[in-house]
Amino acid sequence: MTTHAFLHSQQTKRHWGGPVVGGFFLSMGGVHLGIATSDPSTYQHFADDALFAFVRDGWQDVFMAHPTFFGLLxxxxxxxxxxxxxxxxxxxxxxxxxxxVFHVLLGLFSFGIWVWCVPALVLIGYLARRDTTTRWGRARHLGGGDVRPVQLRSAAAPR
Structure with missing residues (x-):
């Protein structure tokens, strides 16, 4: 491994945001698995304070028609x-x-949910920009410009 490749691998160490948010969403998926399989009627009143009638009506007419299926979805x-x-x-x-997108759509369900969604969206934007595994994150982390993968050269390869 050349010195440049070693330094590049050290510079692009993954930011903690992706794994933490990913783990949170995995665990929330588990919560919905539990709700959908044990007591799907728990979802019944979730959209009662929705900001728009189509959200309230859609929740009752579509989601609650088959809450186990949509909870699993x-x-x-x-x-x-x-x-x-x-x-x-x-x-x-x-x-x-x-x-x-999940958090933007979640915001349609009530103003009270905005207490969670707005700070969460700000944090998501902040963490996403620092995720050094994404193209925009590498560009930002390495100083902008076009980001290409590092090619390793063996010691015997001509320069």
């Missing part, structure tokens, strides 16, 4: 977002977008 989405963040790289880029 919610579990699958959160678990997938968590796994994507844990994988890093291009997968993390999709994971960060999924986590952000």
């Amino acid at each position: 919610l579990m699958a989405a959160e678990t997938t977002a968590g796994i994507l963040l844990l994988l890093g790289g291009r997968f993390a880029t999709v994971g960060w977008a999924a986590v952000a």
Whole structure:
């Protein structure tokens, strides 16, 4: 390994944000697995204070028509977002977008949920920009410009 490649690998050590948020979403997927399989009626009143009638009506008419199915679908989405963040790289880029969209949509359910969603979105943006496994994170971390993978040269290779 050349000195440059060693320094590059040290500079791009993964930021803690992706694994922490990914682990959180994995655990929340587990929570929804428990709710959906044990007592799906727990979801019944979640949308009662929704900001728009279509959210309240849609929740009751669609989600609560089959709460176990949709609870498991919610579990699958959160678990997938968590796994994507844990994988890093291009997968993390999709994971960060999924986590952000999840929180924007969650904000439709009430102003009270904004107490969680708004700070969470700020934190998600902050942590996503520092995720050194994503293209934008590497560019920011290494000083901008086009970021290409480091190619290792053996000691015997001509220069």
